[in-house]
Amino acid sequence: MQGRRTTWSQLPRGAVLSAEFLGNSAAAKKIPRISEAGQLHWTQSGRSALRLAFELEGLGEGDAVLLPDYYCPTMVSPVVAQGATPVFYPLSDGLPDLSWLTNWLANSGGGKPRKSVLLAVHLFGIPIDFMPLQTLAQQHGISLIEDCAHAFLGSRNDVAVGASGDYAIASLPKFFATTAGGVLRINRTAKTTNVSSIGFTEELRGAWDLIQASVHAGHWSMLRPAFAVLYALRGGTSNAQQTTRSTDLETLTEEAVREHAMHDPQLTLTRAKDIDRFIVRHSRYDRIAAARRRNYELIVGALQDRADLVPLRPALPQGAVPYVVPFLSTQANDDYAALRRIGFPVYRWDRFWPGAAPNRDDWGRRVLQISCHQNLNARDIEDAAGALRIRRN
Numbered sequence: 001m002q003g004r005r006t007t008w009s010q011l012p013r014g015a016v017l018s019a020e021f022l023g024n025s026a027a028a029k030k031i032p033r034i035s036e037a038g039q040l041h042w043t044q045s046g047r048s049a050l051r052l053a054f055e056l057e058g059l060g061e062g063d064a065v066l067l068p069d070y071y072c073p074t075m076v077s078p079v080v081a082q083g084a085t086p087v088f089y090p091l092s093d094g095l096p097d098l099s100w101l102t103n104w105l106a107n108s109g110g111g112k113p114r115k116s117v118l119l120a121v122h123l124f125g126i127p128i129d130f131m132p133l134q135t136l137a138q139q140h141g142i143s144l145i146e147d148c149a150h151a152f153l154g155s156r157n158d159v160a161v162g163a164s165g166d167y168a169i170a171s172l173p174k175f176f177a178t179t180a181g182g183v184l185r186i187n188r189t190a191k192t193t194n195v196s197s198i199g200f201t202e203e204l205r206g207a208w209d210l211i212q213a214s215v216h217a218g219h220w221s222m223l224r225p226a227f228a229v230l231y232a233l234r235g236g237t238s239n240a241q242q243t244t245r246s247t248d249l250e251t252l253t254e255e256a257v258r259e260h261a262m263h264d265p266q267l268t269l270t271r272a273k274d275i276d277r278f279i280v281r282h283s284r285y286d287r288i289a290a291a292r293r294r295n296y297e298l299i300v301g302a303l304q305d306r307a308d309l310v311p312l313r314p315a316l317p318q319g320a321v322p323y324v325v326p327f328l329s330t331q332a333n334d335d336y337a338a339l340r341r342i343g344f345p346v347y348r349w350d351r352f353w354p355g356a357a358p359n360r361d362d363w364g365r366r367v368l369q370i371s372c373h374q375n376l377n378a379r380d381i382e383d384a385a386g387a388l389r390i391r392r393n
């Protein structure tokens with residue numbers, strides 16, 4: 001669907017099932033992806049995959065996981081659930097500060113954390129060079145986790161995402177029309193895991209939600225009359241229509257952030273739904289990659305006249321398959337609210353963990369992650385740029 005949507009509520013918040021991005025082809029198989037090698041364990045979420053990695057590492061009380069100081073709580077909660085301690089390291093323009101890490105690792109002996117694990121992220125879906133991190137991890141005899149939550153697809157200098165860490169994890173709904181899901185890839189000795197299964201009713205509910213969201217966003221038009229009858233019989237609206245578009249910038253205390261994240265059902269070690277695995281396996285990675293790259297460039301182009309909304313990575317490197325377009329905003333609260341008001345998918349990592357050192361550049365508050373997912377079209381992007389313009393006039 002390339003035209004203007006009839007209502008803002010039709011704008012898909014994430015990827016939805018559409019024929020264009022489903023199917024098997026030789027071209028799709030050529031796109032590098034985390035799931036193309038290693039031993040794979042499919043989990044109910046990326047956080048569940050992280051937790052599984054920590055469990056396989058045997059992490060527990062007194063151990064440490066090194067995490068970037070620009071993060072979302074779902075990266076921290078699996079560490080704490082495992083009984084280990086999160087230690088936040090600084091980023092320098094989005095890259096791990098190697099001298100800080102070297103220094104910390106050199107001085108962390110003497111009975112402080114018993115064991116350490118280093119986690120680094122391909123932020124925004126733009127792969128970073130893991131080589132220096134691999135060297136550092138080897139020198140200190142620690143495991144390296146490659147967080148591909150933003151980079152299910154892609155490569156850098158011909159090294160595929162997911163190939164560099166001892167473990168790699170990903171989050172399925174950030175790239176595919178799945179209800180949820182994550183994956184853990186193990187790049188060294190295969191291990192057995194104990195992950196609980198999901199029930200048949202959950203599978204059915206998942207399939208139903210996916211189809212409903214897709215029809216609501218304007219796909220599978222032949223199913224629309226049947227859905228209209230069903231809604232009328234139920235006397236209400238679809239779940240997809242009920243999506244909230246809150247514009248209030250709710251601030252939570254650090255304790256509330258932690259409390260919320262630790263009671264999250266997606267944190268448990270549970271397997272992914274079969275329907276979600278099926279969708280990932282039968283997706284057109286080539287078309288998803290091309291559409292995301294196109295949308296990234298359209299978004300950068302649509303906002304290029306805004307001196308106070310600057311893209312952190314204006315040029316998309318070859319091989320990158322972006323998750324979002326990161327912008328540094330001088331009026332982040334207003335820009336964030338303007339996009340949320342129209343339901344345009346945008347994220348901000350402004351929920352802080354108790355005791356975490358603040359990011360040097362205040363990215364948590366200042367960076368807006370504007371989605372460039374494959375089911376957005378040029379008109380959607382134009383409209384979003386228009387909404388930002390209105391809020392500035």
Ligand SMILES: Cc1ncc(COP(=O)(O)O)c(C=O)c1O
Nearest residue numbers: 045046047074075121147149171
């Ligand atoms: C970098 C990163 N790692 C891990 C996760 C956790 O993934 P999930 O939401 O699938 O649990 C996220 C989620 O936003 C993330 O952004």
